Amino acid sequence: MNVLIKETEIQQKVQEIGKKINKEYKDRKPILIGVLKGAFVFLADLLREIEIPVEIDFLSIHSYDGSESSGVVRITHDLSLNIEDRDVILVEDIIDTGRTVSYIIENLYTRKPRSLAVCSLLNKETRRVVDVRLTYVGFTIPGVFVVGYGLDYDNRYRNLKCIGVLDDK
Ligand code: IMP
Ligand code: MG
Numbered sequence: 001m002n003v004l005i006k007e008t009e010i011q012q013k014v015q016e017i018g019k020k021i022n023k024e025y026k027d028r029k030p031i032l033i034g035v036l037k038g039a040f041v042f043l044a045d046l047l048r049e050i051e052i053p054v055e056i057d058f059l060s061i062h063s064y065d066g067s068e069s070s071g072v073v074r075i076t077h078d079l080s081l082n083i084e085d086r087d088v089i090l091v092e093d094i095i096d097t098g099r100t101v102s103y104i105i106e107n108l109y110t111r112k113p114r115s116l117a118v119c120s121l122l123n124k125e126t127r128r129v130v131d132v133r134l135t136y137v138g139f140t141i142p143g144v145f146v147v148g149y150g151l152d153y154d155n156r157y158r159n160l161k162c163i164g165v166l167d168d169k
């Protein structure tokens with residue numbers, strides 16, 4: 001495994017994003033929505049950088065194929081909060097083709113949030129198939145498969161504190 005982003009760099013970036021959210025959502029009470037499982041580590045760290053009142057919720061999705069995203073997605077665990085008229089920040093680990101997040105965005109809009117921002121730790125911009133407007137991005141990375149800090153390969157490596165590239169992928 002080769003380290004692509006060090007633990008300290010991630011921490012610094014998460015703090016930066018947290019500061020922006022504190023400023024831009026001052027006097028509001030946003031809901032952070034984490035997409036399981038990948039985003040839970042990022043959300044947990046980001047949450048602790050937020051100093052304004054905030055709520056969290058999660059949704060879980062299942063994509064219908066192996067490594068290449070088809071965008072055919074099913075929600076396997078839905079939100080417990082009502083997001084109507086609320087300021088929502090969707091928290092993702094990584095945006096690759098953009099298919100998954102655009103499905104989720106479309107789904108969330110049907111619930112009539114007051115606003116919807118998208119915050120992703122990682123962005124593989126060169127791989128994009130569907131155009132997505134990202135509000136907060138941690139790192140733009142090359143189109144390689146990465147693991148760690150919540151991201152898995154075959155359900156492994158989520159526990160790494162850094163983000164790395166597997167040698168044999
Ligand atoms: P998209 O629909 O192609 O944007 O794929 C997004 C989803 O695929 C992410 O939420 C991840 O779960 C997964 N994914 C995409 N790239 C990677 C990667 O490099 N490592 C781990 N998971 C990834
Ligand atoms: Mg994900």
